[in-house]
Amino acid sequence: MAGYQKKYLPIFFCVAVALGIYIGSQFNYSNNPTNILGGNSKKEKLNRLIDYIDYEYVDPINTDSIVEVTVNGILENLDPHSVYIPPSELQQVNESMKGDFVGIGISFYNFKDSIAVIQAIPGGPSEKVGIRGGDRIVAADGQPLTGAIVADDSITNQLKGKANTKVALKVKRPGVKGLLDFTVTRAVVPLKSVDASYMATDTLGYIKINRFAESTPQEFEKAILSLKRKGAKELILDLRGNPGGYISAAEQIADQFLKEDKLILFTKNKTGKIENAYATDAGEFEQGKVYVLINENSASASEIVAGALQDNDRGVIVGRRSFGKGLVQREMELGDGSAVRLTIARYYTPTGRSIQRPYADGNKAYYEDYLSRYKNGEMQSVDSITVADSLRYVTPGGKVVYGGGGIIPDVFIPKDTNYEKEAITYALRAGYMSRFIFELIEKRRPYYNSLSLEAFNEEVTISDASIQDFVTYMNRRNLKIRVKDYKNDLKRYLKAVMAQQLFGNTVFEKLINEEDAAIQKIIALSRNE
Structure with missing residues (x-):
């Protein structure tokens, strides 16, 4: 249990900073070295030291790694969100933030030494030619893609490529004799940032956004x-x-809800220069009521939207206090294929709030603030949130709001911190359920692939035997879970994951949300209950 807690509690914040945690650049030695950092003697000292180590030190040293360690140490003394993206990571990070990539459009597992397709991305190149969940891609352009030597990076290199280029695939399909041949034309494949949209009631819509990418608006x-x-x-x-x-x-998302000329936020840099961002006349939902769901893992751009709607008396914020990131980064190239995202300003909500929480005690203390929220009872009671009168603000409609470490919701929803529930939720978010369900589907792949959504909802149930199999599956991975009081939740989660692999994210979110306390509270508020 202790090992699980250590791994689980910080995991979601790892996502919040997963866009990069590094910095570096390339220093080249010459007889007359050029200082790319400028003429400052302190900067030149560092440059010369790297050169001396590179050419004079008694043992071979990878000075690239020394540079990265050095500059990472520098950034760690600035703030927790100035980060480095090495060349090996930059393309993936940029694809995630742009919202697309060039490839054949599948999600897959490296399963039993072969590429097993989980799902062909809807509208993508593979779906168009007929590739579907459960297919095994055994070769690409004559290059075998099976065996223990196959790794995810080599698979990606074979399947990705330039747009409009073709790749010849050989596919083994369960229940079909021999191999199938598919020629797939690589294309731009969207990386969706809107996970789901559906009607929660006859008049109440639901949209979930997983990140704020270029394609999100x-x-x-x-x-x-x-x-x-x-x-x-x-x-x-x-x-x-x-x-x-x-x-x-x-x-742009906040603009969808706010009337023209309403302030969305303003930023202030080190010189005191202020830049304001205002809503335009292009909003598609400026009239209806809006409920914004946040929690302790909602950060940065999420807090901008929540703060803009709260400060303009436009939305009802529901959930728990958000992360508390009020810094602005700009990506800057370093000339060797790497980049740095450097903090260049702070942003403020329309009432003038900074929601950035303190980081003077270092990055470790900054991220361990998450643990302190558990300890002080904040996850269970809004009254446990400490606020400072000096950071008190009032919206135009008279609502009192506070700065200094996240957006405090208007309607508080306590977190279920029961060990059983948290273990099940961890198994869901960490991907264990997805892998287990994939293997479960594989046992009857032709049947599951033949189901319509209506038939799936009516026919498919998660049995007690499958629940026990999942407990055993987790135990083998040294993750102990109990399902005494939350068996129905586990069944619902497992069925939701199965629906995700067969039908996509919207069906998944809809099933997950059926018993969600925050969703049920909003439905009650919508009905004036």
Whole structure:
């Protein structure tokens, strides 16, 4: 149990900073070294030291790693969000934030020494030619993709490529004799940031955003227009667990709800220069009521949206206090294929609040603040949140709000910290359920692939035997879980994961949310109950 707690409690914050935790650049030695950092003697000293180690030190040393250690140490003394992205990570990070990549459009597992397709991405190149869940890709352009030597990076290198290039795949399909041949034309494949959109009631829509990427505003607008056509008069905007992303994307999402010329946020840099961001006349949902769901893992751009709607008396914020990140980063290239995201300003909500929590005690203490929220009872009671009168602000509508470490919700939803429930939730979010369900589906793949959504909802149940199999599955991975009081939750989660692999994220979120306390509270508020 102790090992599980250590691994579980910080895991979601790892997501919040997963866009990068590094810094570095390339220093080249020459007889007359050029100081790329400028003429400052302190900077030149560091440059010369690296050169001396590189050429004079008695043992061979990888000075690239020394540079990265050095500059990471420098950044750690600045703030927790100035981060480095090495060349090996930059493409993946940029794809995530841009919202697409070039490839064949599948999600897969390296399963039993072969590539097992979990799902062909809807609308992607593989789905268009007929590749589907359960297929095994055994070769690409004549290159075998089976055996113990196959690694995820080598698989990716074989399947990715330039747009409009073709790759010839050989596929083994369960229940079909021999190999199938598919020629897939690589194309731009979207990385969706809108996880789900559906009608929670006849008049209440639901949209979940997992990050704020370049494509998020377009995805969101498409979702909101679809919900309006279905009768949505009110909206749940679910930003729980959303670590943030581009400020511009957050501004555009907030703009969808705010009338023209309403202040969304302002930023202030080291010289005191202030830049304001205002709503335009382009909003698609400026009238209906909005409920914004946040929790302790909602950060950065998520907090910009929540703060803008709260300070403009436009939305009801539901959940728990958000992460507390009020710093602005800009990505800067370092000339060797790497980049740094450096903090260049602070942002403030329309009432003037900074929601950045203190980081003067170092990064370790900064991220362990998450643990202190458990200890002080804040996860169970809003009264346990410490606020400072000096950081008290009032919205135009007379609502009292506070700065200094996250957005405090208008409607508080306590976290279920029961060990059983947290273990089950961890198994879901960490991917253990996904792998288990994939193997379960594989036992009857032709049957599951033949199901319509309606038939799935009616016919598929998670048996007690499958629950016990999952407990055993977790035990083998040294993760002990109990299901005495939460068996029904586990069954619902497992069925939701199965629906995700067969039908996509919207069905998954809809099943997960059926018994969600925050969703049920919002439905009650919508009905004036």
